[in-house]
Amino acid sequence: MVHTFKCLDRFFAIDVESGSVFEIDELTKELIDCDNSPLDISKGVFSVYSQEEIKEAREEVKSLIERNVLFSPEPEHKPPVYSGVVKALCLNISHNCSLRCEYCFADGGSYSGERMNMSKEVALKAIDFLVARSGSRRNLEVDFFGGEPLLNMDVVKETVKYARSIEGRHGKNFRFTITTNAYALSDEDIEFFNKEMYNVVLSIDGRKDVHNRVRKTAGGQDSFDKIVENALRFRKSRGDKQYYIRGTFTSFNKDFATDALYLNDLGFDQISLEPVVLPQSHRLAISEQDVPQLVEQYEILAKEYIERRKTEKWFNFFHFMIDVSGGPCESKRLVGCGAGNEYLAISPDGKIYPCHQFDGKPDYVIGNVLTGEFDDRLPKIFASANLTTKPECMKCWAKYYCSGGCSANSVNFCGDIHKPYTITCSLMKKRVECAIAIKAIEAAQQEK
Secondary structure, eight states, X not given: OEEEEEETTEEEEEETTTOOEEEEOHXXXXXXXXXXXXOOTTSGGGGGSOHHHHHHHHHHHHHHHHTTSSSOOOOOOOOOOOOOOOOEEEEEOBSOOSEEETTOTTTTTTXXXXXXXXXXXXXXXXXXXXXXXXXXXXXXXXXXXXXXXXXXXXXXXXXXXXXXXXXXXXXOEEEEEEEEOOTTOOHXXXXXXXXXXXXXXXXXXXXXXXXXXXXEETTSOOOHHHHHHXXXXXXXXXXXXXXXXXXXXXXXXXXXXXXXXXXXHHTOOEXXXXXXXXXXXXXXXXXXXXXXXXXXXXXXXXXXXXXXTTSTTOOEEGGGOOOSSSOOOXXXXXXXXXXXXXXXXXXXXXXXXXXXXXXXXXXXXXXXXTTTEEOTHHHHHHHHOSGGGOHHHHTOTTXXXXXXXXXXXXXXXXXXXXXXXXXXXXXXXXXXXXXXXXXXXXXXXXHO
């Protein structure tokens, strides 16, 4: 399978199975697209080329095919086997939040249940659970999530302290991340984050009016000014350690490229903007009709992205960061994030879920870290939901870049863990195309 496309006024080809990426001309693109079809070179685009040009391009395409880097055969995939090993946990450290974001999948942080914080007992049991389930794996990841983790910082600190105290004797290395709205971020919190957090994710949606429209405080007040002030103070102290600003775009800001660039103008250089995922009846939902405009926004952003990265406004955009020369191993490409299998979530009452987006759903309780219960039937189902069991995904050129997409989206919006959520599929494909085009253009610039 080969995918050809035009992006940023250039032409490219991706050989899906080998992972080869080529920058090509328009003639070569048309020849590749017609490779397995009868070709009348006197018609259409081919009429503007000489017979010699066509012959030369054909020979080049033929050479690439013979070298197995174009139209390379699909290998026989060995389906991943459920091992029971867990490498990462999301601790929903608080089922409460200082904000009431209109699009929040967690119902304002409560996950449609009681507003509560995780106890120290549950948190430490979760760490013990991860160590016990991690097998021979050394590097373990723990993400403090919510709700809003800042509402339960004492337990966050106790959890980190405990994990650090046991990692040596168990031969483990913990990497902690935290996701926060930064509304109540203090200097003490910042100091702790810089010492202990491998990565910090701060939520800002972009322009002031965009952010304030959907990210109000629990009391209904605007949150932008306070959050940006705190986030910039954090950024100044963070140095070269990992962080990023994570925003959400909705039907209200389909011109999201402007929001990404605005965040960069504020002084942030690690940025991600994600499409909201909501029922189509919701006023903020993105529809199939919105996709062409959103696709155009990615290309608008990509053009400015390239220019800014040559100046003092250099920044990374999360979805344009693709490693075309290496990337994950085959098993990772087949299974994606590992939700429900290698990655699990723990709620404040100790319940174990496939990921944070399933928290509060009774049908998706796997066990409980307090009681030691663990039913592996659900993890086995999630482990089996890989590319090899998703027929629609296996026919897609972008399958090894998204690994079948988000299981929660498939379940919540398609009713089947094996069916992809097509809106995010369309946006994912455009992001990959932009990322590849950016890589090629920047590589060419460096050679000059």
